[in-house]
Structures are given as structure tokens and as C-alpha cells.
Amino acid sequence: MAENRSARVRRGRPRQAEVARLAGVSQTTVSVVLGGNKQGIVLHPDTTARVLEAARELGYVPDPAARRLAAARNNLLGVFSFTATFPTAVEHSYYPFLVGVEQEAAARGYDLVLFTGSSAGAQSGTSGALERVRLADGCLFLGRHIPAGELRRLVEHGYPAVHIGRRDELDGLAWVGADYVEATAEVVRQLAKLGHRRVMLVREDDDAPASTDRERGFREALATAGLAGADPVVRAAHPAAEITPAWLRDRYAEGVTAFVAEETDTGAAWRALLAAVEGAGLDAPSDVSLALLGSPPADLAGRPQPTGFDIPRAELGAAAVRALTGLLTTGEAESPLVACAFRPGSTAGPAPVH
Amino acid sequence: MAENRSARVRRGRPRQAEVARLAGVSQTTVSVVLGGNKQGIVLHPDTTARVLEAARELGYVPDPAARRLAAARNNLLGVFSFTATFPTAVEHSYYPFLVGVEQEAAARGYDLVLFTGSSAGAQSGTSGALERVRLADGCLFLGRHIPAGELRRLVEHGYPAVHIGRRDELDGLAWVGADYVEATAEVVRQLAKLGHRRVMLVREDDDAPASTDRERGFREALATAGLAGADPVVRAAHPAAEITPAWLRDRYAEGVTAFVAEETDTGAAWRALLAAVEGAGLDAPSDVSLALLGSPPADLAGRPQPTGFDIPRAELGAAAVRALTGLLTTGEAESPLVACAFRPGSTAGPAPVH
DNA sequence: CTCCTTGACTAATACGCATTAGTCCGCGTT
DNA sequence: AACGCGGACTAATGCGTATTAGTCAAGGAG
Numbered sequence: 001m002a003e004n005r006s007a008r009v010r011r012g013r014p015r016q017a018e019v020a021r022l023a024g025v026s027q028t029t030v031s032v033v034l035g036g037n038k039q040g041i042v043l044h045p046d047t048t049a050r051v052l053e054a055a056r057e058l059g060y061v062p063d064p065a066a067r068r069l070a071a072a073r074n075n076l077l078g079v080f081s082f083t084a085t086f087p088t089a090v091e092h093s094y095y096p097f098l099v100g101v102e103q104e105a106a107a108r109g110y111d112l113v114l115f116t117g118s119s120a121g122a123q124s125g126t127s128g129a130l131e132r133v134r135l136a137d138g139c140l141f142l143g144r145h146i147p148a149g150e151l152r153r154l155v156e157h158g159y160p161a162v163h164i165g166r167r168d169e170l171d172g173l174a175w176v177g178a179d180y181v182e183a184t185a186e187v188v189r190q191l192a193k194l195g196h197r198r199v200m201l202v203r204e205d206d207d208a209p210a211s212t213d214r215e216r217g218f219r220e221a222l223a224t225a226g227l228a229g230a231d232p233v234v235r236a237a238h239p240a241a242e243i244t245p246a247w248l249r250d251r252y253a254e255g256v257t258a259f260v261a262e263e264t265d266t267g268a269a270w271r272a273l274l275a276a277v278e279g280a281g282l283d284a285p286s287d288v289s290l291a292l293l294g295s296p297p298a299d300l301a302g303r304p305q306p307t308g309f310d311i312p313r314a315e316l317g318a319a320a321v322r323a324l325t326g327l328l329t330t331g332e333a334e335s336p337l338v339a340c341a342f343r344p345g346s347t348a349g350p351a352p353v354h
Numbered sequence: 355m356a357e358n359r360s361a362r363v364r365r366g367r368p369r370q371a372e373v374a375r376l377a378g379v380s381q382t383t384v385s386v387v388l389g390g391n392k393q394g395i396v397l398h399p400d401t402t403a404r405v406l407e408a409a410r411e412l413g414y415v416p417d418p419a420a421r422r423l424a425a426a427r428n429n430l431l432g433v434f435s436f437t438a439t440f441p442t443a444v445e446h447s448y449y450p451f452l453v454g455v456e457q458e459a460a461a462r463g464y465d466l467v468l469f470t471g472s473s474a475g476a477q478s479g480t481s482g483a484l485e486r487v488r489l490a491d492g493c494l495f496l497g498r499h500i501p502a503g504e505l506r507r508l509v510e511h512g513y514p515a516v517h518i519g520r521r522d523e524l525d526g527l528a529w530v531g532a533d534y535v536e537a538t539a540e541v542v543r544q545l546a547k548l549g550h551r552r553v554m555l556v557r558e559d560d561d562a563p564a565s566t567d568r569e570r571g572f573r574e575a576l577a578t579a580g581l582a583g584a585d586p587v588v589r590a591a592h593p594a595a596e597i598t599p600a601w602l603r604d605r606y607a608e609g610v611t612a613f614v615a616e617e618t619d620t621g622a623a624w625r626a627l628l629a630a631v632e633g634a635g636l637d638a639p640s641d642v643s644l645a646l647l648g649s650p651p652a653d654l655a656g657r658p659q660p661t662g663f664d665i666p667r668a669e670l671g672a673a674a675v676r677a678l679t680g681l682l683t684t685g686e687a688e689s690p691l692v693a694c695a696f697r698p699g700s701t702a703g704p705a706p707v708h
Numbered sequence: 709c710t711c712c713t714t715g716a717c718t719a720a721t722a723c724g725c726a727t728t729a730g731t732c733c734g735c736g737t738t
Numbered sequence: 739a740a741c742g743c744g745g746a747c748t749a750a751t752g753c754g755t756a757t758t759a760g761t762c763a764a765g766g767a768g
Binding site (some may be wrong): 002012013035059060061062063064065066068069076084085086087088095102106107111113114115116117131132134135153157158299301302 | 366413415416417418419420421422426428430449453455456457459460464465467468469470485486489490507508511512513550576653655656668702
């Protein structure tokens with residue numbers, strides 16, 4: 001009778017009020033029951049059961065916005081990347097991180113909201129785009145270049161945020177990152193153990209923390225191994241043009257027997273090294289040893305595995321989620337560094353006897 | 355005096371009410387001004403200016419939760435994949451869809467909620483797992499095998515859902531799909547034009563709509579070209595075992611000069627064909643022509659491009675988003691078929707003169 | 709000198725949920 | 739007989755914004 005303008009016909013999701021009607025109780029009771037009755041209100045077991053049943057029957061799911069507004073939490077974690085999360089060029093994709101994020105979030109009972117701010121943020125560039133993340137209880141950020149101003153606002157207002165990748169310059173912003181210093185040092189140690197006395201690092205001309213850390217680990221390990229000498233680091237803004245066969249032959253003649261390249265989006269430094277070695281008529285690993293501080297670009301998958309290390313992207317994503325949920329619950333996050341795994345590969349071998 | 359528990363001290367961000375106080379107007383006016391006054395209320399320019407100034411001074415930013423609550427609209431689209439978790443491999447076939455989904459969603463001002471089999475079902479076992487998607491205003495579904503029962507419930511309740519890939523069996527479920535019938539027909543027409551009189555289709559033993567459609571397009575095009583004859587379709591449950599060099603040589607001897615393989619996750623049919631041709635000592639395209647009804651598996655990227663067609667995955671994802679937003683706004687979705695692009699490739703050539 | 713307009717705003721309310729402060733009833737106490 | 743008390747709920751309110759109905763002067767029409 002009252003049934004004809006009933007809830008089933010109504011377009012849109014069911015509300016607590018509908019559940020309440022069906023169960024014959026008040027909206028308050030529904031909220032209490034579905035909220036797990038944390039306030040310890042005395043409820044008859046039958047009532048609880050009826051509410052639960054009604055909720056199931058209607059397929060009730062709480063509205064995240066309302067929940068958030070009522071000063072509770074959503075169980076939503078945001079992911080915001082400063083470039084498209086799913087770019088057309090798979091090499092720049094954040095997908096591997098997302099896999100870890102996804103799993104860890106699921107395990108902890110959170111759903112993920114992918115904020116699509118930057119990708120086709122046609123209009124944006126205007127401020128305010130970042131504010132949307134407040135819909136979620138907390139948010140993960142990733143990308144090379146961050147809009148520091150906006151992010152700072154969020155953080156200063158106490159919004160729980162975790163950046164994937166080291167980010168010290170923004171005070172108070174939590175982050176998780178790969179331990180490039182240690183991973184790079186390990187690569188150098190391996191090369192030293194193979195008898196190499198002179199090792200060079202080829203890096204791109206960029207001051208991202210990821211690059212700086214590698215250089216630091218590189219220099220520290222050299223020093224520790226007593227291999228300090230002429231400046232062992234080359235910055236190449238355009239690796240393809242600067243790391244030529246001629247250049248490589250010169251270094252080789254000077255006694256450099258191992259070359260280490262930084263990994264970047266494009267893999268330019270590594271490509272240049274490979275080309276230069278080939279162009280110089282040398283062979284790796286018999287003549288010179290090569291190592292890559294990261295994973296090879298996807299299109300080089302067929303080539304022999306480079307000696308170096310793998311960035312545990314999925315693990316980083318998971319660690320980020322742990323840090324974020326830590327912020328949400330206890331207020332503090334755990335240790336931010338994740339170790340990289342050494343990858344033996346086959347581009348490095350014993351130093352040749354000159 | 356009332357000032358000492360003032361807004362500046364208050365932790366958190368300014369509300370419209372604070373802006374209103376500073377500008378000496380009502381909260382309503384603030385909302386109207388900052389909302390761009392879409393309702394065309396007459397406001398004195400000075401008032402508008404004062405409000406804007408006050409908002410700037412306080413650094414006002416609207417609360418997305420409140421905004422969405424008031425608008426009764428979350429601007430959230432769900433993405434649900436039926437695999438246990440988001441597939442780890444970037445080269446997995448879902449990735450390209452996501453590219454289009456993200457772009458189109460961003461362009462339309464929607465954010466994405468990512469659901470996976472695991473996240474949705476976490477504790478509750480399987481039943482009710484899908485209900486979680488109600489959190490979003492509408493949801494995209496993708497995957498080969500769908501839990502029909504649960505999805506039906508959602509659709510019957512009027513929940514806006516769009517499946518990526520044809521899905522007729524579930525009445526009322528909207529979908530977008532690639533036009534395999536036409537794309538396959540085009541491939542056959544091209545082969546016919548090259549002089550092939552006998553063409554065979556190798557497909558896996560699966561009745562997914564994607565397979566059925568290709569077979570239909572294949573048979574129709576053959577008929578139209580007047581090439582009907584002995585049964586031109588082989589179903590292979592284990593292509594590697596059934597499509598052998600011997601089998602291929604037999605067909606070749608019978609006058610079959612072109613082979614067409616269906617594309618699937620594994621690419622098994624195509625791999626088997628390639629191997630069989632090679633094993634039989636034949637060459638494509640000089641002896642036999644080969645075509646692939648889809649894109650080659652990633653690990654065959656180095657091989658010559660197969661003749662065939664490309665599934666416009668990103669475009670499909672975008673079309674799905676358009677369909678879903680169509681459902682949300684106007685209540686009806688647009689045309690569900692997306693055309694595939696013919697790919698000339700280099701595995702098909704003129705029929706040999708027998 | 710009333711009776712509309714128009715301009716310029718504002719009061720009230722809805723959105724869906726969580727929470728705080730009750731209400732109501734039946735049973736035992738002094 | 740008035741009183742208290744625990745059990746079992748519910749009414750009322752707040753969160754921050756967007757909207758829908760007003761309100762209230764100051765002019766102009768009649």
C-alpha cells in the first residue's frame with residue numbers, strides 16, 4: 001500500500017532511511033548497527049539481525065561523501081599522480097606501483113580512488129585540483145614534479161598524505177622511497193669485487209632525488225673501496241650525443257673498465273652506453289662491464305639482463321599504503337626506505353687484465 | 355571577545371560561513387558568488403568583489419565531501435575487473451582500456467574507484483562482493499567471466515553499469531564492444547582480394563562473444579565473396595598440440611592458402627600457426643598468408659607485424675565511460691560498437707599460383 | 709497613498725550519515 | 739507510592755554546501 005512509491009522503484013542508491021523502514025526501526029538504529037555499535041548501545045539481537053538483513057536485501061552501501069562529512073571516515077584511500085596514471089606510453093606508467101597499492105589497500109579494507117586530476121586536466125593548472133583528494137581519508141601522491149604549493153597546504157592542514165619516492169624538501173610530507181644509496185653502493189661493491197679499479201657513472205642532467213641518491217651511493221662505495229680517483233661521474237644532458245664510441249674508447253684507454261648508468265624514464269643513458277660499447281667494437285662483459293641502476297626499458301626486454309638492481313615497485317606501493325594507514329590510525333608512519341634487490345644479470349664480469 | 359575562539363585559531367580550513375562573516379554577507383551569498391552565480395541572482399558588483407576578496411584572504415577552498423553531498427552526486431565511476439586482483443603485468447590486456455577510461459573520465463570530471471575481486475570480497479566471501487561498487491555513481495565492468503547473478507541484481511535495481519565487451523545474455527546490461535564481425539569480414543575481404551580462394555579460421559574452443567563474433571564475420575564474408583566450401587573453421591582446445599606442421603601441410607595440400615587466427619589472452623592459436631608454418635618449411639607471406647584477428651602478444655613484438663586488425667582498446671575504454679556518463683545523465687547510452695582499424699602487416703600476400 | 713516591481717540579499721532546508729541527548733517502559737527498592 | 743534503574747530504542751542535531759523560497763527597501767504606476 002505505502003509500497004507503491006516504494007524503495008525498489010526509486011532510482012539511486014538506498015539510504016539508511018530505506019533500510020530503517022524495511023527493518024521497522026529508526027535511521028539511528030541502522031547507523032548504529034551498521035557502524036558496528038562502537039558506542040555500546042544495548043540492542044536486542046533480533047533487531048540487529050533484522051537491520052543487517054534489510055541492508056543486505058537492499059544492497060545498502062554507505063555514501064562516502066556523507067560519511068566523510070559527518071566527520072567519520074570513508075575507508076577510501078586516494079591516489080593522485082601528477083601525470084596520467086595510465087599514460088599511453090607504458091614505460092612511464094605508475095601501474096607497477098598501483099599493483100602493490102591495490103593489494104595492500106584491499107588487505108586492509110580500503111577502497112582506492114584514483115583522482116584523475118592531472119591527466120586531462122584541461123582547464124586546470126588552476127589551483128584547487130588537489131583539494132578533491134579530501135574526499136578520501138588520506139592520499140598517496142606520485143610523480144616527478146609536484147605542485148609543492150598546493151600539497152603544502154594539504155599537509156599543513158593535517159591532511160594525511162604520503163608521497164611515493166623521496167621528497168624531503170616539503171617539510172612534514174611523509175614519503176616512502178627505494179634505498180637507491182644502498183642499492184647503488186651494492187652494485188659498486190660487486191664491481192670492485194670483480195676486480196674493477198676504475199668505474200664511471202653516467203647520469204642524466206637532472207636533480208631529482210632519485211638521481212642524487214644514486215650518485216651519493218656510488219661515490220660513497222667508491223671511497224669505501226679505496227677507489228677514489230679522477231672524477232668518476234659524467235652528467236649527460238643528451239646521452240646519445242655525448243656518450244659516443246670515441247668517448248668510451250678514450251675512457252677505456254684511461255683504464256676505466258666498468259660503466260654504470262642511471263635508470264630514467266627514457267633509459268637514454270643506458271641505451272647510449274650500450275650503443276657506445278658496440279660502436280667501439282668492445283664487448284660486455286668480456287672487455288668492459290656495464291651495470292644499470294634500475295630496470296631496463298621494456299623494449300629492451302629481449303637483450304641480455306643488465307647487471308644492476310630492481311626497484312621493488314609493487315613493494316613500494318604496499319609500503320606507501322602501510323605508511324598512510326599508519327598516519328590514519330596511530331598518527332605516525334613507519335620507516336620509509338625499501339630495499340632494492342640486486343640483479344646479477346650478465347653485463348658485468350671480471351675486470352680484464354690490461 | 356567572541357573573537358578569541360576565532361576562525362584563525364581554529365584548526366582546519368575556513369568555511370563559507372567564515373568568508374561570509376568577513377565579507378559581511380550571508381553564507382548563501384558566498385555560495386552563490388563562489389558557485390559562479392549560475393542561478394542568475396542579482397548581486398551588486400561590490401558585494402561580489404568583497405566576497406571574492408574575503409575568500410582569497412582566508413584561502414577558502416570548498417570541501418569536496420560537502421559539495422558532493424549537497425549535489426547528490428559523487429562524480430565517482432567504479433572500475434571493476436573480475437580478476438582476483440589487478441593484473442601484475444603491465445602488458446596485460448586490461449591496461450590499454452584503463453588508458454582510455456582514465457582520460458575520458460578526467461575529461462568529464464569524474465574520479466575512478468578501483469575495485470577488484472579481492473578488494474570487494476575481502477572478508478565476506480563471494481556473496482555480496484559486487485555490492486560494494488554502489489559506492490560509485492556507476493560502474494564499468496571488464497573481464498571474461500562475469501558473476502552473472504550478482505550483476506543482474508545490480509542492474510535490476512537500476513544501478514548504472516556498463517560492460518566492456520559484448521554481453522547480450524544479461525538483459526538490460528549496457529555494454530560497449532569492438533565490432534569484431536565487421537573487422538574480421540574486412541580481413542577476409544582483403545585476403546580474397548589477394549586471390550585466396552580457400553581460407554581457414556583457427557579459433558580456441560571457448561564461446562566468449564568475442565570469439566563468436568569473429569567466426570560470424572568470417573563466415574559471412576566468405577559467403578559474400580562466394581568462397582563457401584568445406585568447413586573453414588577449426589576449434590582447437592590446445593592449439594599447440596593440434597595445429598602441427600603436418601596438419602598445416604595437409605591443409606596446404608588441399609588448397610588452403612590463407613590461415614586466420616583468433617586473438618586471445620595467450621595468443622596460443624597464433625603462436626601455433628606461426629610454429630606450424632615454420633615447421634612445415636613454408637614461408638609467410640610467399641607460400642601461405644597469415645592473419646591475426648587482433649593484436650599480437652607483447653613478446654612477439656619483434657616479429658613482423660601480423661596482417662589483421664587492432665582492437666582500439668583505449669577508444670573502447672573511453673566509449674565505455676561515455677556510455678556510463680550517458681546513463682547517469684540522460685538515462686540512455688549511445689551506440690555500443692567501436693570500429694577496429696585494419697592493420698596491413700606483412701604476413702599476408704598474393705595467393706601463390708598453385 | 710496604496711499596489712506592484714525590481715534590486716539585492718538572506719532564512720530555511722535538503723543531502724546522508726554519525727552522534728549526543730534523551731524517551732519510554734517495566735521491574736525492583738525503601 | 740514515589741523513585742530509581744537498566745534495557746531498548748529514537749528524536750534531534752551537526753557536518754559544509756547548494757538551492758529554493760522568501761524578505762525588505764526603494765521606486766514607479768495607478
